[in-house]
Amino acid sequence: MSANNGQLNPPQAQAVAHQDGPLLVLAGAGSGKTRVITQRIARLVDEGLDPRRILAVTFTNKAAREMRERAERLIARRIAGLWIGTFHSICARLLRRYGDAVGLSPSYVIYDDGDQRTLMRQVMRQEAISERLFAPRDVLSHIDRAKNAGTSAEQYQAHDYFSDIVARLYPAYQRQLQRCDAADFGDLLLKTVQLLRADEALRQHLSSSFEQVLVDEFQDTNPVQYELIRLLSSTHNNICVVGDDDQSIYRWRGAQIENILGFERDHPGAQVIKLEQNYRSSQVVLDAAHAVISRNAQRKAKQLWTDQQGGEPITLCVAPDERTEARFVASRIHQLVAQAGHTFDDVAIFYRTHAQSRAIEEALRAASPPIPYAVYGGMRFYDRAEIKDLLCYLKLLINPADDVALQRVINVPARGIGKTTVEKLIGHASAHGISLLDAARAAATSDGPLGGAARRKVGDFVKLIDALAEGVSETLPSTLAERVLDDSGYLQSLAQSGTVEATTRAENLSELVSSIRQFEAATEEATLVSYLEQVSLATDVTDQTNEQGQVSLMTVHSAKGLEFPTVFVIGLEQGIFPHARSLDAPEELEEERRLAYVAITRTKRRLFLSRAMQRWHLGQLKARPPSEFLSDIPEQLIGERAGLHAAPARRNAPARLPAFAGAHLDQPEPTYDDAWVDDEFDQSAPDFDDLFDADGFRVGMRVKHRKFGVGEIRSLTGTAPNLNLTVYFKTVGAKTIRSQFVEPL
DNA sequence: AGAGCTCACTTTTTT
DNA sequence: AGTGAGCTCT
Numbered sequence: 155m156s157a158n159n160g161q162l163n164p165p166q167a168q169a170v171a172h173q174d175g176p177l178l179v180l181a182g183a184g185s186g187k188t189r190v191i192t193q194r195i196a197r198l199v200d201e202g203l204d205p206r207r208i209l210a211v212t213f214t215n216k217a218a219r220e221m222r223e224r225a226e227r228l229i230a231r232r233i234a235g236l237w238i239g240t241f242h243s244i245c246a247r248l249l250r251r252y253g254d255a256v257g258l259s260p261s262y263v264i265y266d267d268g269d270q271r272t273l274m275r276q277v278m279r280q281e282a283i284s285e286r287l288f289a290p291r292d293v294l295s296h297i298d299r300a301k302n303a304g305t306s307a308e309q310y311q312a313h314d315y316f317s318d319i320v321a322r323l324y325p326a327y328q329r330q331l332q333r334c335d336a337a338d339f340g341d342l343l344l345k346t347v348q349l350l351r352a353d354e355a356l357r358q359h360l361s362s363s364f365e366q367v368l369v370d371e372f373q374d375t376n377p378v379q380y381e382l383i384r385l386l387s388s389t390h391n392n393i394c395v396v397g398d399d400d401q402s403i404y405r406w407r408g409a410q411i412e413n414i415l416g417f418e419r420d421h422p423g424a425q426v427i428k429l430e431q432n433y434r435s436s437q438v439v440l441d442a443a444h445a446v447i448s449r450n451a452q453r454k455a456k457q458l459w460t461d462q463q464g465g466e467p468i469t470l471c472v473a474p475d476e477r478t479e480a481r482f483v484a485s486r487i488h489q490l491v492a493q494a495g496h497t498f499d500d501v502a503i504f505y506r507t508h509a510q511s512r513a514i515e516e517a518l519r520a521a522s523p524p525i526p527y528a529v530y531g532g533m534r535f536y537d538r539a540e541i542k543d544l545l546c547y548l549k550l551l552i553n554p555a556d557d558v559a560l561q562r563v564i565n566v567p568a569r570g571i572g573k574t575t576v577e578k579l580i581g582h583a584s585a586h587g588i589s590l591l592d593a594a595r596a597a598a599t600s601d602g603p604l605g606g607a608a609r610r611k612v613g614d615f616v617k618l619i620d621a622l623a624e625g626v627s628e629t630l631p632s633t634l635a636e637r638v639l640d641d642s643g644y645l646q647s648l649a650q651s652g653t654v655e656a657t658t659r660a661e662n663l664s665e666l667v668s669s670i671r672q673f674e675a676a677t678e679e680a681t682l683v684s685y686l687e688q689v690s691l692a693t694d695v696t697d698q699t700n701e702q703g704q705v706s707l708m709t710v711h712s713a714k715g716l717e718f719p720t721v722f723v724i725g726l727e728q729g730i731f732p733h734a735r736s737l738d739a740p741e742e743l744e745e746e747r748r749l750a751y752v753a754i755t756r757t758k759r760r761l762f763l764s765r766a767m768q769r770w771h772l773g774q775l776k777a778r779p780p781s782e783f784l785s786d787i788p789e790q791l792i793g794e795r796a797g798l799h800a801a802p803a804r805r806n807a808p809a810r811l812p813a814f815a816g817a818h819l820d821q822p823e824p825t826y827d828d829a830w831v832d833d834e835f836d837q838s839a840p841d842f843d844d845l846f847d848a849d850g851f852r853v854g855m856r857v858k859h860r861k862f863g864v865g866e867i868r869s870l871t872g873t874a875p876n877l878n879l880t881v882y883f884k885t886v887g888a889k890t891i892r893s894q895f896v897e898p899l
Numbered sequence: 900a901g902a903g904c905t906c907a908c909t910t911t912t913t914t
Numbered sequence: 915a916g917t918g919a920g921c922t923c924t
Contacts, residue, residue, distance in 0.1 A: 900924105901923105901924090902922100902923090902924080903921100903922085903923085903924095904920105904921085904922080904923095905919105905920090905921080905922095906918105906919090906920090906921095907917105907918095907919090907920105908916105908917090908918090908919105909915100909916090909917085909918105
């Protein structure tokens with residue numbers, strides 16, 4: 155980590171030197187955990203162990219990459235053949251090679267959330283189960299929970315009304331996945347474990363080939379991951395796990411804090427090493443972190459210490475609303491850069507949920523000069539519609555059984571194949587137990603369920619796919635991507651529509667093509683299959699690009715493992731952080747507390763905590779009391795209490811208030827002692843009254859939106875003050891926006 | 900068949 | 915406040 159003077163301290167050295175047998179390293183935040191793992195890998199390789207016999211597992215791609223790079227730097231050469239990656243990527247790789255026994259071909263595809271939902275909806279329709287009564291989302295989350303617990307469809311036991319339905323859908327869903335030659339995220343883990351459970355010889359083979367196994371962030375492993383590790387290390391039993399129970403933040407994904415608490419019990423003779431010296435943070439930061447975490451009941455007692463005494467006191471900001479909070483952050487960043495010699499990449503801003511990033515982004519852009527930033531996670535590049543379209547074409551080329559991909563692209567760009575036709579194909583496919591593509595092929599060539607026009611169109615589509623699929627394995631992925639875009643008419647249809655949005659989409663597509671080229675350049679065996687796998691397992695593109703000179707924005711979850719000289723934690727309010735869904739569940743609240751601990755302990759020197767007295771959330775303005783975590787932090791650690799006023803209404807600011815006949819913002823004023831009163835409230839803001847007739851409807855009026863410019867109102871829904879306007883903008887087409895965010899013209 | 904419009908629902912957090 | 919599914923109108 156940061157300042158360890160190149161030397162390992164005694165417990166670190168002991169952990170690096172540990173030879174054989176199970177080892178548990180309890181590594182507090184900032185205690186040099188990554189250092190220990192990388193030094194250990196380097197030592198093993200240096201002493202002549204074949205890197206192919208080392209398996210190192212992490213939770214994120216970023217962590218895996220960093221670990222590899224640091225280990226390579228230590229021994230000053232490339233480490234070829236080392237098994238290092240996330241649980242999911244390692245499983246994906248094993249299944250690629252050995253998945254036959256669990257029903258996966260070598261070119262199987264990985265389904266993401268959206269794909270899963272499409273498939274589940276289809277299954278529910280087949281099983282005649284109402285999607286209204288049973289949300290596909292919820293059903294999938296039950297299935298995922300089962301998979302994380304190691305429960306297969308056959309083993310799944312219903313225990314109540316809802317799980318009764320799940321018990322019916324789980325096996326049907328798995329059958330459908332198998333027909334599509336696809337695995338979802340949960341399958342990657344569970345199927346690998348099933349494979350190893352069932353195939354004694356394979357387990358022997360793999361576990362004896364992995365002489366040393368290392369697991370990072372062990373506190374976040376769930377039961378399948380735990381079993382996977384156990385199976386893969388069963389021959390040599392050289393298993394080194396590193397973790398910190400205080401940083402266990404993935405309970406919702408099935409992580410069992412017990413795995414780390416019970417490691418000694420499950421591995422008799424395990425050596426336990428505690429790393430408690432912190433090299434990252436000032437004493438002030440550690441004290442604050444400790445004050446928050448020590449209120450948790452379920453934890454191993456430990457106390458981090460540092461020899462950096464004192465430190466910068468914490469700044470606490472109380473803002474009237476989230477926009478002001480964001481302006482506070484932006485102005486402090488400028489101050490730090492101007493006065494404290496900071497660069498932008500010294501600064502990170504953490505929030506509890508992605509939705510909170512918007513206000514911050516806007517403030518950073520509005521700052522003068524604008525502050526460069528990078529958002530981690532959130533809306534992935536790969537989630538954009540046009541990107542998914544192209545990827546689905548590619549998936550379909552290597553995996554003709556991928557019905558989900560086919561459904562996505564069969565009418566994109568529009569080629570006159572409508573819902574009815576697709577439904578007929580689905581019926582035909584499930585009746586004959588064949589893939590949709592085969593059903594389409596059959597329908598086009600023989601007397602199938604389709605009539606003349608539809609049959610011809612479907613035939614053309616099949617011809618298109620067949621032509622594209624020819625020679626797939628000998629063609630560069632980037633070439634294939636370009637061919638898809640041209641031959642399918644995708645680019646042409648974008649060009650034809652001519653909107654600004656279409657231009658953006660075309661740009662995104664060409665960005666994707668160049669990222670495929672990059673992949674080809676950087677990868678030895680750059681096949682389409684390996685590219686698609688990488689994309690499915692990548693969190694986002696910022697994963698790959700490491701741009702300098704940017705402030706980092708991310709959720710607390712994705713902040714784990716990172717450190718920054720200056721940290722802002724925003725939105726410290728009851729219901730935001732801790733999250734509303736944790737408030738009435740003590741165990742969940744403990745997890746939120748650990749999350750707060752993770753956030754604080756990322757800080758090296760300067761910590762800013764902020765909250766807003768009221769904020770827009772899910773379309774509503776609501777006042778929330780301060781986070782209970784704030785009151786845990788001892789008074790003497792806080793240097794400055796910044797209170798802020800809202801910006802006076804700017805000329806181009808949205809009209810502040812409702813204004814439809816008699817509508818009032820009937821939100822309660824915050825009633826806290828330090829409540830701030832908005833005396834600069836702009837009484838003269840223009841009204842919407844004149845836009846609508848007596849019924850509050852109609853009038854072909856125009857409004858102005860900050861981003862989209864001038865547009866024409868099409869319709870109006872909702873109740874004051876939360877009105878939704880559907881406005882047609884020349885630039886981006888129809889958008890539904892809230893009345894507060896437009897200005898009448 | 901397709902475009903447009905309305906409504907409902909959403910939100911933790913990630914692989 | 916954005917998205918997506920379903921309905922209606924063309």
